[in-house]
Amino acid sequence: MSMTEQRSTSALLYLSGVTVSFDGFKALNNLSLLVEPGEMRAIIGPNGAGKTTMMDVVTGKTRPDEGEVVFDGRADLTKLDEADIATLGIGRKFQKPTVFENHTVRDNLLLALAGLRSWYRLLLATPTKAENDRLNEILSIIRMEPQQHMLGARLSHGQKQWLEIGMLLAQDPKLLLVDEPVAGMTDVETETTAQVLREINRTHSVVVVEHDMSFVRALGVKVTVLHEGSMLAEGTLDQVSADPRVVEVYLGR
Amino acid sequence: MITRFLWQGMGRNLRLFVLLVLAIGIVLPLLNLLMPPASAFYVPAWVLQLIGKYLCYASLALAVDLVWGYCGILTLGHAAFFALGGYCMGMYLMRQIGSRGVYGNPILPDFMVFLNYKELPWFWHGFDQFWFAAIMVVLVPSLLALALGWFAFRSRVTGVYLSIITQAMTFALLLAFFRNDMGLGGNNGMTDFKDILGFSVQADGTRAVLCFASALVLAIFLVISGAVVGSRFGKALTAVRDAESRMRFLGYRVEGYKLFVFVLSAAMAGVAGALYVPQVGIINPSEFSPGNSIEAVLWVAVGGRGTLIGPVIGAFLVNFGKTWLTGALPEVWLFALGAMFIAVTLFLPKGVVGLWSQVRTRGATRKARAPA
Structure with a gap:
């Protein structure tokens, strides 16, 4: 040991x-x-x-x-x-891009954002200023600001890959x-x-x-x-x- | 904070719909009480009873939709929670009969005298108090859902296996409640109710208030459900429905999310059942029959899964059809039910509500194309 x-x-x-x-x-x-x-x-x-x-x-x-x-x-x-x-x-990116199809690009990033995970705290939580700033920052890095209110299902294959990379950035894993x-x-x-x-x-x-x-x-x-x-x-x-x-x-x- | 929580899920459509439900719950009982029976606007008592029943079914449908439509858990046993709530209310109503029963025993309900009970079983204590029964109406279904969900979700039972477990649960309860030594009336169940909170259950005024209460409860459930699915919790919930393992790898403990909606939904079903029983005047084990739970799922499918308004509309449409068909052509009803299930699955994946928005978007695109 x-x-x-x-x-x-x-x-x-x-x-x-x-x-x-x-x-x-x-x-x-x-x-x-x-x-x-x-x-x-x-x-x-x-x-x-x-x-x-x-x-x-x-x-x-x-x-x-x-x-x-x-x-x-x-x-x-x-x-x-x-x-x-x-x-x-530890973050994991799958072979097939798996974004949440029924959520907007911004909500996909919000779900991935490091921080709140417990169900009882999410019931009353609203996105904070810091969280919104971070989301805007990631949206600009992956160049998807114009699509931020689009549903995941409507993105092209390439856009999904980008969104998934954005989600990994939001999750901010060490590995x-x-x-x-x-x-x-x-x-x-x-x-x-x-x-x-x-x-x-x-x-x-x-x-x-x-x-x-x-x-x-x-x-x-x-x-x-x-x-x-x-x-x-x-x-x-x-x-x-x-x-x-x-x-x-x-x-x- | 709670107000903000409740307000956040209220879109314009939902707000209007809640008002509509409340309006039905206020206007119909008033027309029954205030109009003379000869008037064209008079609402007969049987209509009021029917609407009250439908409103309870609508609450049950909403409960099913919360777990199935928003969390992807296809429950085939939700009528069990409805029936358990109903039994809690039935026990209260039995205790209110007092010495007016056929055997005139001041403590024991008739069926216990008949079955030679010497004293009240332990779990009947407290049910002479309304507040106690009201707590049990919420607590009993919730605890069962908590126990079932705890084991099922932690062992990652999903999909059709979970559906089978819920179906088995309601079937097991059906068999258990059929037994006379359960002390809950056996296959006859409980009936011949006299009073609720001191008012006669047969009186027009009581019926009117019960119908209003059913509408009020449905409205409250719509607001609560709207708040839950409109919150960040709701976003996580639908994400669990769509890609459960992805959520796990994002660090969400999926079991907690499932368990919360499952218990909330069971509690809602229990309250709906408790309001149902005094309006129909009987509760017996047939309420646990597996077909009831499947019908509730069908209401949701017909109305529109994953919408809040859909299950309410579905419950009204299907039950209206059932009331009408079982009166007009009783032997056809089951075939019609089956045909409806097939038709909805094939042609209306998003139910009646989905059809409405489909027509609207199609109209909008046609309009947009027209000038070009």
């Missing part, structure tokens, strides 16, 4: 020996991973490597059978649920988990998304799960390769792509 505390003091996210099995199939197998504060990390791996399961474990959706998951050097994430973990400062952000995007959009993520990385730690190699190259960050639920290799993209085991996993068989 003392060792955990020592090692996790510097790491923002610390996974050690995490194992998750579904009906005997080990989705994660003794996985260990360290993410430093302020770091951006890309996680790649073939289908079924355990990328999404890893995200589920970190955000509290799935409980690991074994292993430690520690956030910010003190919080044991295996004992907390989604709401607790989100409140601690941001991003699941395949460029799936279904054009090359130009992919490049813009890489810029946006680098921008966010200035003030937030980010973990990106991605298939798209050119996007990972554009991010230019440390890469972790997962395979069959464990870490296969770690390093720069050039280093890991030179690793024969990685080549074997991606191209072999």
Whole structure:
């Protein structure tokens, strides 16, 4: 235990020996991973490597059978649920943009805004001046001021992506988990998304799960390769792509 | 602060609608009391009783809509809360009979004398007081909803599984209340009521006041529901309905939101049931029958799910149809009910209220296109 505390003091996210099995199939197998504060990390791996399961474990959706998951050097994430973990400062962006379709753009941001979460306080709450200012600020960052009273359902795919990024800014997490952000995007959009993520990385730690190699190259960050639920290799993209085991996993068989 | 809370949800349409409900609740009873029976404006007592009944159904529909329309919980057992409120009121009314029963026992209701009860069961104590019964009308359904919701929502039971649990709940209560040793009148239930708060339940004046009270309660429920769904809580609530797991990852403890509306809604259903019983003059276990809960869902679907006005309109429309059809062609009613369910699902996903706004937007776009 003392060792955990020592090692996790510097790491923002610390996974050690995490194992998750579904009906005997080990989705994660003794996985260990360290993410430093302020770091951006890309996680790649073939289908079924355990990328999404890893995200589920970190955000509290799935409980690991074994292993430690520690956030910010003190919080044991295996004992907390989604709401607790989100409140601690871990945000998650899903593969499909999930905005609230029956809410306006502004209300989407208001729901995501860090702060009030308890039902009894929300019954009587009205947005404060500070909250309104913050909403206006985010609306101008994502350039959606003209659409702020539009319903989420009426936004285009690209606008939804922007709104979701705005919601993440509003949530202001310490660590941001991003699941395949460029799936279904054009090359130009992919490049813009890489810029946006680098921008966010200035003030937030980010973990990106991605298939798209050119996007990972554009991010230019440390890469972790997962395979069959464990870490296969770690390093720069050039280093890991030179690793024969990685080549074997991606191209072999 | 409370005034602001209640005011925030009041759009113009809702304000007008609340006034309309109140107007019905004031004008009809007055016409019944003040007009001579020969006048064209005279409202006969049976109409008043019918409207009073519909107003209670409308409150039940609003309660169902609050959980189904705004939180996505399809409850198929809400009539159970309605019936529990009704039973609490029935117990009070039974205690008011006193020694005027057939057996003339000053303490025990007739059915207990008949079943050889020696003394009043413990849970009947206090029901001779109106204030106690009134508290129980709210408390009993709320506590049941709290217990059921606590376990179901915390274990993340959702969708059709939750619907089945609520349906099973009302069915279990139906079977339990049928038993004579429940001490609640068995399959005959409770009837032959005499007085409420010292006034005869048969008197015209009492009927008029009960009809007004039903309208007043519906109006209050509309204001409360409007405030709840119009608040920031309401925004979070509809977000839970649309994307529950997203809300969890945003840090919302979804169970609290569901539990609050579920309990509030059960309390509303209980009060509606309590007003219903003195107006129809009987409460028996058939009020728990699963079909009743499903009908209440149908009222909401017909009127317009996720609107506050819709369930009220739906409850009136469907029940008017039922009253008319069961009189004119009794064997057709169930088929008509089924056909209505199919028609609404296929053609009116947003109910009658949705149809109205659809027609209006279509008219507006046509107008906008016309000059071009």
